[in-house]
Amino acid sequence: MLVEMLSFNNLKARAKDIRQSIIRLIRRGKRAWKEASGYGKRWLVESFFSVFKRWFGEYVSHMKIENIRKEVMFKVWIINLFLGLGG
Numbered sequence: 749m750l751v752e753m754l755s756f757n758n759l760k761a762r763a764k765d766i767r768q769s770i771i772r773l774i775r776r777g778k779r780a781w782k783e784a785s786g787y788g789k790r791w792l793v794e795s796f797f798s799v800f801k802r803w804f805g806e807y808v809s810h811m812k813i814e815n816i817r818k819e820v821m822f823k824v825w826i827i828n829l830f831l832g833l834g835g
Contacts, residue, residue, distance in 0.1 A: 799827060 773781040782788055804823050810816045 796827075800824075803827065 770781070770785070773784055800823065803826075808816050808819050810819050
């Protein structure tokens with residue numbers, strides 16, 4: 749029980765330090781904080797997966813992992829080609 753309490757207190761102290769460093773970044777300016785933390789990038793990923801699922805559905809047709817990987821890579825290649833991101 750003592751070991752659990754010590755690790756919990758250590759975790760709590762680390763969380764406090766992290767929170768304080770984030771607050772310092774925000775006080776310098778929200779734009780700097782957004783760039784440093786990568787805040788606001790999630791919408792890019794969400795948009796990509798939305799397009800992916802609309803075009804191809806939510807399921808893959810293969811059973812083996814290596815074939816699933818090839819299928820997904822091919823589908824991503826197709827999306828990049830249509831969106832002008834592929835060569």
